[in-house]
Every structure is written in structure tokens, then in C-alpha cells.
Amino acid sequence: MNLDPQYNPQGKEDEIYRQWEESGMFNPDHLPERNQQGEPYCIMMPPPNRTGTLHMGHAMGMAVQDLLIRFERMRGKKTLWVPGTDHAAIATQVKVEQILIKEGMKDPRKELGREKFLERVIDFAEKSRNTMVSQTRKMGSSCDWSRERYTFDAERNRAVYELFKMMYEDGLIERGYRIVNWDPQFQTTLSDDEVLTKDVRAKLLTFTYDKNFPIAISTTRLETKFGDTAVAVHPDDERYQKYIGKIFEPVFCGKKLSITIVGDAAVDPKFGTGALGVTPAHSMIDAEIAERHSLATVPVIGKDARMLPECGSEFAGLSIEETRSKVQNMLTEQGLLQAVEEIAQALPVAERGGAPVEQLPMEQWFVRVNKPFILRQDTLEKWKKGQQTTLKELMRYAVESGQTRIVPERFEKIYFHWIENLHDWCISRQIWFGHRIPMWYCHECESKAIGRSFVLASRIGGATSLVETNSGAWFNDASKEPRFGSSVFYSEKYPLRCPRCKHDDLGGQIPFVQDPDTLDTWFSAGAWTFSALGWPDEGGWRAHRIYHPTAVLETGYDIVFFWVARMILMTTYATGQIPFRTVYLHGMVRDDQGRKMSKSLDNIINPVDMIEKYGADATRLSLVIGSTPGNDVKLSEEKIAGFRNFTNKLWNISRYILLNVKSAESDAKNPKARTLADRWILSRLNTLTKDYTAALEAYQFSRAGEMLRDFTWSELADWYVEIAKVEGGKDALLLSILKNLLHLWHPFMPFVTEEIWKTVGEKGALMVDEWPKPEKKMMDAPSEKDFSILQSLVVAIRNARSGFSVPPKELLRLTVRSGKFDALLLENMEPFKRLARVVDGGFGGKPKGAITILAQGVEVYLDLGGMIDLGKEKARLEKEIASVSQHVASLESRLGNADFVARAPAEIVEGERKKLEESKARLAALEAQLNSLK
């Protein structure tokens, strides 16, 4: 037996993990027979971004997922936990760019070019992967490394392309010229979810375009006004009705505009002047108005967030701020500015980088969420194959039908609310790191359509301009925007033949060009549950299909929209299955003051540091106990240290038991309960096993953990082990309880339990040993009641000793009377003989110099001899009498209420009566005690 007085996880954990891994049992195919017969149970690990290292949020997710997997594995399910990482497209590319800039490059992408730059990104991603895998191991995660996946590996790329193809064929992926969110800093589009709003103060200016223009308008974005093509007013607005339908041609800061006055109910007549300058190119709302009234779209801001030549030579190339103040000055000079007001504004900024996001009209790829399509799948209850539905409907259906349940439930509301507001999803990104869009353009088709060879068109800036280039050269030139009409077709690899013009790639030139853009990282992430299980590859998907739908998706609530919703969309569409039965959302891990952990605040707690200092088990406990789903958790090093203390406690309980067990006796099967304490602890253990298992099934991990900790510490260690030391002969019983306890703790703290397990003399790993079953026949309410009386008395005696400052070595005499409980006491007080020696007082009264101790109706006398302090005892009794009298009074008033007696359930009333009786008896006894002191 090699159990040190203090448990040192350092060094042991890696070795234990290595043994688990070598056993092969992280892989469901190598699990014992009992699991092979079991129900499949699968969790897909949310793949962390390959951007460096794991943080406490990841650690929390892993702790919960490993808990679930270990719990279900021990219960005999065929458990698969698939680990993986996410290429995270923009996040990783930005990270690498930042590193390269720090290393001295000015514009890494320009300096390195696409291929060289990508090499650097891939290299960084690989290093990150290695770091994260090792951190995942440190946490004790029992995931199947033989099935490790990467959102950007060859098979996932294949799945992404297949999915893209399906959606393209179903008309759900479309190229469109629309207003998109443009990040001028990283020169890429963003999805709506990647745009945040920042509260800023802005100037709301009221002005007219020129002195002949009859209507004043207000704006915070003066610079966009070069692109105005209309002024919209409410159709019922009497002030402006007479202008509706008229066209004006004001000269705005040197640029001649063509402004149509339109009536549109979307305009709020009470805001500002009640007239709205319509800028269709740079505002989604304006674009909608423009569409209703067939207005022209005139872009005036370019991708570099500078003014386009259309604004006139005076403004072309100026930044937004420069333009804004210049225009304001010009308007002031001309006397056109009527008012300047400071207002609060929600400025759209990029989630990554924080630069203001511009809205520009561009040609991009979109997923159409509201467009009806013909369903390919025949597995959904609501729609048959061949019926029409929309992606939005599928998303709603998965949760509405209860096939996916979100924990905590309130996030279902949030989810539906988000779906309501969901617009088409822009999926093309102008970054280099990611799944290249599998669409190709045929120059032959394009040439035939336009009548010239190798031509391109730029649509940024509204008018189409044609550009001649050398073959193949243009698509790396970011300044040229290819326009693709009928020439576009899907191909996973380099196409050999154009499906339309049947043109072959023969002459060594490059007639086919792939779309230079890549896919939004969430496109591939959305396919995670099924792509990671081998879809669409026939063999792979067939082999893994038993695991789909997966059991639980465990992730942070911050990516419900980014990821969870999109997984539901993609999976239901592509496979006809909902991706997971339960979504368990954990909160954000914050510092002890509730602040986000960040580098600038220097308040980051690193999981690996904590594991090295306190062990993985303590770190896991600190993340799971004391946190509830969907709520943020405050973490501090002290909290982790506290759980380290507990792991040490469990270690020492085990140490005591294992050091004292005599092997011969411990071999006895079905150890029998001999004493009250034995019956009590077995009853408690079995009740606990039942409640604890139920709590885990209900995802109440914190509650389960607290329950088990309280049992382990306050019942087993503080009472039973102490009693066992004196009563003796409990080796087999103790060992059996310990074994059960190790099982129950294993999902929370796999390392220390497995380590102790090595010493209990069982074969095989605890990790796959069978989960304890609660036995009803062991649950023994009368014994629990009797034991609790004993506990109350012992506590009362200790209390008295402490209150009267009785020296620890002083032996006291405890006189019991004849009666059922007193007989029980005589039998069971032996373990507490150091507190008091019990004597049978027959039916005699209280000895002189003794105080009366009352516990749950049992009255005994503790002889304090000369140490009694009558004043103190009197004060104590008076205090207690006051409190009990109050309780009696409240019970009497309740029972005196006729309505209560008539309307409350009989058992409640009966319970109150009984309580009143007991309290009255106690009160009488206390008063008698007090009188006897006088």
C-alpha cells in the first residue's frame, strides 16, 4: 500500500492518463462486452479554435462533458466522445497576421502572397493543435483520440463541399448583389452575428441638399448623402404630401443628385423632420425602401472605407471622418445646416478587431433561410420527402417538437427570438484561410456571353466596367472584382470540363478559375456532428451512424446563435436528423469579481497552471460544483484550493480504510450491518446513490456534487469512520462503502479515484467498472431516525463541554433513564466514551451538579460536577425557552386558524399538530430544568 498522507496529483495524473489511453477504452469499439451491448451515447466536443491555447471556459466544457461520458460509460453505454479542433478561419488568420506584424512585417498578406501566407497559418494552426491536445489530456478528458477530427481536414472538406453542393442545387445557396457587412480593417465580409454594436455619441445633423431643395432631412452619416437617390416621407404627412412623386436635382457639395420624393409608411413622421434621405447603397433599411420604389443604387464608399470617385474629385479618396467634417463645413458655409444635435448611436463594429463596419453593396454567396425548397429527407415527422419547407422552419421545428431540449429552458425562447430576426446568411469571406468556395467560372462561357475573351467586370461602384487581363492572373488581384454570371458551376476539384459549354481544359492555359473566397468558419462548424462522424462518405457514415443523433451538445451560451442554431439548420437539412437530443449550456467563467478574464485586466486563471498546482480533479470540481447551467461562474484560486482540500480528504478517508483493512476479513462478500451505525450508513449510502444518480441524469451536476461531498465529509468521515474506529470489525463494510464512493466520485474526479482504486484490490480500471445500484432493502428510515437522535445527543454533549469549558481529558458521566431510546444510547454511546461515560440511572431523577440534555424527545443528564456554571446554564435555558415558546405560539396560531385546518391537506395539518406536541413537551422539559436550577 503506497498511500502518502497528502495526495500529490503531480506526476500521478499523467501516468494514470497514459494507462487509460493504453487500455484503449476511450474508444467505444474496445470497451468491455457490457458496453458493446449498451445504447450508443455520443458527445461531439465543441472544437476549440486553433488560435493558441485553451482557457477556463474550455476547461469547464471538458469537465462537464467528461463527467457525462464517464457516468454513462460506467452505466454500460457505448460511449463515444469525439475530440477535435476548429480551423476558425478568420480568427486564426487574424491571429497569425498579428504575430507576423509583431515580427516586423507591414502587410503580411501582400508581402507573402496567398500560398506562403497560408503556409504560415497552417503551421501555426498545427502548433496550436498540439498545445490544445496536450491540455485536453491534462484535464483527464476520456475522448477517443483515434477519432480526432479537424474542421479543415480532408474528410471535413469533403463534407463541406457536399453540403455546399446540395444547398446550391436546392437553390438555398445563391450568389447575390446585396448590402453586406464589410470589415475595412480585415477586408472581408462578416455575417450579422459577427457584427457587434458599440454605444457612441454622434451628431445628428439636419440640413437640405441645396438651397432650392424644399425638404430638410437629418442624418448621422453625412458622407453617405452623396449616394442619396430619394427622400422618403410618410404618405399621410400633410407637410410633404404635395411633393410625393416629384423629382429634384439638387447639387449637394458639388455633386448633382437625382432625388425622387417617395411616400413610404416605414418613415416615422415624428422623428426629426419626418423626412428620410434614402441611401440604398449603404443602408439595409434604405435598400428595402429603394426596392419598393424602384430607386437607383449609388455606392459612394469603397472597400477601403474611403470615398469613391463618384463623390467628385474634391472628396474621392477621403476617409469617412474627413468627408463628414468637410461636408459639414460646406453646408454651414452655404447656410444649409439647420441643426446639430448630439444623440446616442449604436455603431456597428467588427467582433474581431473592433473596426467600424461599413455596409456596402457587393456580390457574395448567401444561404437563403426563408426560401422554400423541396425536402430530400423522409425522416422528419412534420414534412414528407418532396414537400416544401424552409431552413428557418427546420430550425424552429427541431426545438419546437421537443426533439432537441435546451438546458436551461429559457434559452429556447432566446433561440426562437433569434430565428424571428434571422436574415439570409452571407457565407463568403475574403480571407484566405478556410474552405475555398467550390464554385468555378468558365472563361469560355463568359467570353461567349460578352463577346470578348478573358474579360472581367467590376461591379463595385455600381456601373459595370470591363477589364481585360492575362489569363489566371487577375483572381489574385484584390482590386479587381470578378463578376460571374452564367459561367458559374460547382466542382469539388479542378474541373476538366465546363458543364455548360463543354469546353475542355486542354491548352495548358487556365480556362477555369475558382472563386477566390472562402467559407465562413461556421459553415463547416455547422456540419460538425455529422461530418465528424464520416458523412457523406458511405462507409464512414454507415459505421458511425449509430451515434447520430448525438446525445448532448455541451457548450457555452455565447455561441448558441453562431453555432448551435446553425448545427440544427445544417444537420436537419442534410441528414434529416436533429443533431442532438439535449443542448446543455454552461455560463462564462469570470474572475472573482465577475469580470471577464482578459489579458489587459491581467486576471486570467490558466487551467494548466491550476492543474499543476492543485491537480486536475480539484480544477474540475471548482468548475462544476457551484455553477448552474446558463449562469456565469466566478472562479478564484481560493475556490480551487478548497476543492484540493477535498480531494485530499477523500484520499485520507481511503488511506485510513485501506491501511486498516485486514485482507482476510475484507474478502467477505455482502458485509452485514451489525450496529445502528452500520444500518444508518448503508441506508444513507443507498439513498444517496439513488438521489445522486437522478441528479446527474437531470444535469444537476452542482447539486449532485454537493450531495456527494456532504455525504463523504459530514457523514462518512465525520461520523461513520470515527465510530468504526471504536466499534471495530467493519473492514469489509468500510471497504465496500469506499468502493461505492469511488465509483460515484469518478465522473467528477477521475484521477484520484482511479489512483485509489488501484489499491482496493479489484481487477480492471475503475473507469469501466459498473455503476452502483441503489438497493431499496438497505434504505432504513427507522435506523436513520435513531441515528439522528444519537447525533443530536452527541452534539449536545459536545456543545455542553465546549460551553462549560470542560477540559478535553476530563471524563464526564452521562445518566440515562430506562426507556427505548435510552437503551439505544447505552448500546451505541461506546464510540463517544471520551465525551461521557454512560450509566443507567434507572428511573431516578437528575443527579446533583448535572444538566439536562434534550434531543428529539430524549432526556439525559450530563454530570458536570464542580464545573457547572449555573448562571450560564440558566441563560442558555432562558434563550432556548424563548425561541421554543415563539415556535409554539406560531404553531398554535396556525392550528387555531379554522381555514388552515379545513383547507390544508390532512397530512400537513397532522404534521403541524405533531410538531406542536413535540415543541410543547420540549418547552415543558426546558421549564422544568430551569426551575430545578432555582
Next chain:
RNA sequence: GGGCGCAUAGCUCAGUUGGUUAGAGCGCUGUCCUCACACGACAGAGGUCCCUGGUUCGAGUCCAGGUGCGCCCACCA
């Protein structure tokens, strides 16, 4: 502007469908280095369950309103 949540001991939080004198951990006070553990043992102090009103025999729990805090969504220009 719309939506969601939170408010319980000094701190961090539990408190299931309304029903004991509202609980835990940490911290605090006192005693003890008792042969598993001082990362420990024993005992103790500490609460107007944010406020107001309502429903009910009964409210920390349900309803309405208010206050304070947090989050999400949203291009009234």
C-alpha cells in the same frame, strides 16, 4: 426600442411541483497538533430571502407594479 435574466448570511451560491424554526462552501469567533487528514477535528456566531401590493389556510417560491444590476437582439435616419 424589443427580449431574457439576476437580487437569499460578510463573500460565492443552492433552495425542484407553494407546506419543519431558510441551507452549503469560503470567511469569521472559540477550543484542540486525539494514533487517515492542520489541505485537519469539534463547537459557535451570522439572514427584514431588494421594495410595495395581490392570490392563498400558508409565499424565499406564484401574479402585478417598482428599484438596482447584468446579458442578448435591434441600422429612428
